[in-house]
Amino acid sequence: MKFQLASLISVLAATVSAHSWLECVDTDVSNLEAAKANPALDVQQTCKGFPRNKVSNGDWIQESKTYLWDLNNNAMNPDGLACRPSQTNTYPAGVPMTTAKPGQTLRLRHWGNGHSRYDMGSPLHRDPGVVRLYHAGKKETEIRSKSELNENNWVKGAQSNFSADAVIEVVGNKMNEKGNYFDWTIPSSLENGRHMFVWVWAWDMAVTSNPANFNPGTDYNNALMNSWTTCFDILIEGSSATGSTNTGSTVQPSSPVASSAPANNICASKTCLKGGMAAYTCTGSDCPACWYAAGDKYNCFDYKDGKCPFGGAYDCKKNLQTRGATRFERTPFE
Numbered sequence: 487m488k489f490q491l492a493s494l495i496s497v498l499a500a501t502v503s504a505h506s507w508l509e510c511v512d513t514d515v516s517n518l519e520a521a522k523a524n525p526a527l528d529v530q531q532t533c534k535g536f537p538r539n540k541v542s543n544g545d546w547i548q549e550s551k552t553y554l555w556d557l558n559n560n561a562m563n564p565d566g567l568a569c570r571p572s573q574t575n576t577y578p579a580g581v582p583m584t585t586a587k588p589g590q591t592l593r594l595r596h597w598g599n600g601h602s603r604y605d606m607g608s609p610l611h612r613d614p615g616v617v618r619l620y621h622a623g624k625k626e627t628e629i630r631s632k633s634e635l636n637e638n639n640w641v642k643g644a645q646s647n648f649s650a651d652a653v654i655e656v657v658g659n660k661m662n663e664k665g666n667y668f669d670w671t672i673p674s675s676l677e678n679g680r681h682m683f684v685w686v687w688a689w690d691m692a693v694t695s696n697p698a699n700f701n702p703g704t705d706y707n708n709a710l711m712n713s714w715t716t717c718f719d720i721l722i723e724g725s726s727a728t729g730s731t732n733t734g735s736t737v738q739p740s741s742p743v744a745s746s747a748p749a750n751n752i753c754a755s756k757t758c759l760k761g762g763m764a765a766y767t768c769t770g771s772d773c774p775a776c777w778y779a780a781g782d783k784y785n786c787f788d789y790k791d792g793k794c795p796f797g798g799a800y801d802c803k804k805n806l807q808t809r810g811a812t813r814f815e816r817t818p819f820e
């Protein structure tokens with residue numbers, strides 16, 4: 487039965503482009519090191535604290551349809567919300583909120599769904615991206631809009647490779663991701679009370695790039711665009727912090743939104759390949775409006791029917807990051 491479910495999951499995962507959601511906020515894994523060393527083992531894990539309103543907990547297929555949140559899919563999220571509307575601060579019986587204290591390390595678990603490796607799975611040759619956390623800076627405060635999922639509200643340091651800490655069993659050319667984890671230590675600045683967080687998988691490529699001295703362990707990754715979210719709360723107890731806190735980065739609120747400044751720069755000064763063709767280069771404002779990152783180069787395209795032709799463009803005329811590719815679309819650069 488267990489094997490059949492795992493096989494079904496890999497088949498389903500292969501039929502959609504990419505999706506993930508947070509399965510557990512406080513995961514107890516009793517044999518993580520042993521399972522990493524020998525992924526044929528069953529991972530022994532239990533969940534002590536859950537994301538919001540997990541009414542179909544344990545039903546992967548149902549949650550694939552009704553629980554995940556495709557942030558940049560305009561059909562699903564026309565209002566640009568950070569959380570799926572059903573993910574209110576509600577915790578049904580059996581799937582409680584997390585209770586924890588500052589300094590405690592939580593092991594968050596998300597689904598790999600065939601996206602954990604560059605060299606296999608679906609789609610091939612995509613950076614698995616990063617998972618990271620956002621917090622509004624004080625208790626009992628919601629992040630509502632996806633525009634708030636920016637560097638200012640990023641919980642500094644709470645960012646990890648999507649599959650850095652995963653148990654992945656590979657059989658032939660198929661992989662079975664038994665658990666993808668993200669360990670995070672609760673900052674001491676959080677006061678007692680309920681704190682809302684947003685877990686994000688940043689997977690779409692952004693046109694912005696990271697600075698030359700970028701440190702993936704401590705710096706906010708601008709090169710990846712937030713794609714999928716799950717919302718959760720932690721009831722903080724045993725804290726000595728008081729008043730509102732700043733869990734976020736040191737960026738001042740007056741700074742431009744992280745994604746706009748470097749992109750401006752790109753639009754004004756970088757070279758791109760018109761229509762993706764190597765023989766047709768242009769620079770800055772002489773280029774078509776829609777720019778796409780492609781490795782260390784950029785491809786640029788004219789509007790089609792008044793819009794950028796593929797998802798995930800940076801629109802240099804409007805100076806705007808457009809929606810990400812939906813599950814049925816692909817930019818031509820993968």
Ligand SMILES: [Cu+2]
Nearest residue numbers: 503504505599
């Ligand atoms: Cu997927």
